[in-house]
Amino acid sequence: MRIPVLAAAALALMACTPVISQRGYLPDPAGEASIRVGSDTKTSVQKRLGDPSTSATFGDDAWYYISSTERQVAFFDPSTTSRKIMAIHFDKDGKVTDIKHFGLKDGHVVAFETRTTPAKGRELTFLQQLFSATPGIPLGGVTPGQNPGDNGP
Numbered sequence: 001m002r003i004p005v006l007a008a009a010a011l012a013l014m015a016c017t018p019v020i021s022q023r024g025y026l027p028d029p030a031g032e033a034s035i036r037v038g039s040d041t042k043t044s045v046q047k048r049l050g051d052p053s054t055s056a057t058f059g060d061d062a063w064y065y066i067s068s069t070e071r072q073v074a075f076f077d078p079s080t081t082s083r084k085i086m087a088i089h090f091d092k093d094g095k096v097t098d099i100k101h102f103g104l105k106d107g108h109v110v111a112f113e114t115r116t117t118p119a120k121g122r123e124l125t126f127l128q129q130l131f132s133a134t135p136g137i138p139l140g141g142v143t144p145g146q147n148p149g150d151n152g153p
Contacts, residue, residue: 016074024053024067026084035088035096042094052088061090080104 027049035045045063052063065086072078085102124132 018071018073021070026065026067026086035099037096037098040096042090045088045096063088
């Protein structure tokens, strides 16, 4: 009797063990230190650091190397525990103009709009549709005096 209880308790504790996920990568510090502002180009940066995680779409030309660590416990939403971003900015000739580092504290929370557009009619869940459906009869049912196969009087 004692062994099943201990096994269940052990399983419950293991289910609460956090899962740590590492995403992205930051380049080697030695490779990063070897980059010189004003003399290195996109080609030399790519040879030393590899391909960036992303690049600027609008505005100035910049490459971003992004690394983040997330922690998730059981079925709860994951939370970001650390984020490191290295931004390398280039001029119009492709030479390095600036190198900046950003962390999790430098970010801003963006609130997404949660309102939805109302739809006409009643939204039914899958189970409501399943239990209210009668084979051969529409969802609204048959009105009195109406035969599904009859075209009327």
